[in-house]
Amino acid sequence: MSQAFNNTQPIYLQILQRLCRQVVRGEIKAGEKLLSVREMALQCGVNPNTVQRVYVELERLEIAETRRGLGSFITEDEARLKRLRKQLKNEQIENFIADMAETGFSPEEILAGVREKLPDNKGRRRD
Amino acid sequence: MSQAFNNTQPIYLQILQRLCRQVVRGEIKAGEKLLSVREMALQCGVNPNTVQRVYVELERLEIAETRRGLGSFITEDEARLKRLRKQLKNEQIENFIADMAETGFSPEEILAGVREKLPDNKGRRRD
DNA sequence: GTATGTGTATTAGTTAGATGGTACACTATG
DNA sequence: CATAGTGTACCATCTAACTAATACACATAC
Incomplete structure (x- = not known):
């Protein structure tokens, strides 16, 4: 490590x-x-x-x-671990969207940007 | 403040x-x-x-x-400010996607999650 | 010139995070 | 019992971030 x-x-x-x-x-x-x-x-x-x-x-x-x-x-406690998964997912997404909004990016721009950078988007990559 | x-x-x-x-x-x-x-x-x-x-x-x-x-x-230098905008956008999106991937979320789940939490998604909100 | 509002520099002290080292308590194994 | 591998508890030290206070240098307005 x-x-x-x-x-x-x-x-x-x-x-x-x-x-x-x-x-x-x-x-x-x-x-x-x-x-x-x-x-x-x-x-x-x-x-x-x-x-x-x-x-x-x-x-x-x-x-x-x-x-x-x-x-x-x-x-x-598997239920606890499921909760952890949901919690991390929510936190990470919400923090990301809040950060992007605070920086002035529109919902459309956020969605387009994410789609663009995602591993297997269907040929939408640009960078 | x-x-x-x-x-x-x-x-x-x-x-x-x-x-x-x-x-x-x-x-x-x-x-x-x-x-x-x-x-x-x-x-x-x-x-x-x-x-x-x-x-x-x-x-x-x-x-x-x-x-x-x-x-x-x-x-x-407006060009510098444009670069700053692009830089913040890229960094924030890339960090987010890397974090989500490291936590084990698939590209589909990431995209769906973001769409769900975005301010004006067309009625896809769930939480 | 003086006064005021700037950035800048320096010094000293506090705190949280991290290190290094030591010692102790518990559990399992033999 | 002894031993080894655990978690746990201290204590002293170091460093970066932050605070506090003071002083100095520059620019503008009077």
Whole structure:
């Protein structure tokens, strides 16, 4: 791994986001064990304390449960994971549309722009 | 103003972004004078040094020019502003699509989702 | 010239995020 | 019991972002 962490976003939030996305797209399944704090820290090139913060937050969100001495596990609650999927979808779309509107782009321009950049639009690409 | 500045993003970047968007959507026009460092600081409820940083950055981006003793002014270079518009549009759309893809949403789902949430879609709203 | 409103520079202090290191508590295994 | 792998809890330190206060340089108007 050892990705960049370029952003101005705190690293722990970036790791949190990455884990949530891995769960939503099924790369990590319900009930599955996460890497230990120390392993994940090694893999990310980050301090264990930073990963610890991620796992605490995941537990607060009820996306993972930690069992002392055993490790952290993604929740078995599939309904919770479905909610997470919907939540991420809504948030990402709504934030995007709000950003675009604030920058002055019309709904038509937004829709056209998205269609243009989408992977398999039917030959509408321009750039 | 005195907006929230909720994010984990540095305040000076948030102000920078807001100004860029105001320029792109025409609320601030080419050649127009910006608020002084001190005024803007007051309006934003922020330290003058923080605003100073924004103006320096705007100058580096060639979006504004500062004239010592006079103030900071949006560039007269309309071509530069057109480029800024295109840049913001591309960045926002590409980041959005990349985020959605990373979260596991298909192009169809992305397009449908956007259409659904857009202000004046023709009765396709659901939520 | 003086006064005012600009940008600019410097210094010091606070805070959150992140690091580094150590130690402790719990669980499973043998 | 001992051991190893877990999560958990501290503590000291570093850095960037932000604040606070002051001072200086330039431009304009009087």
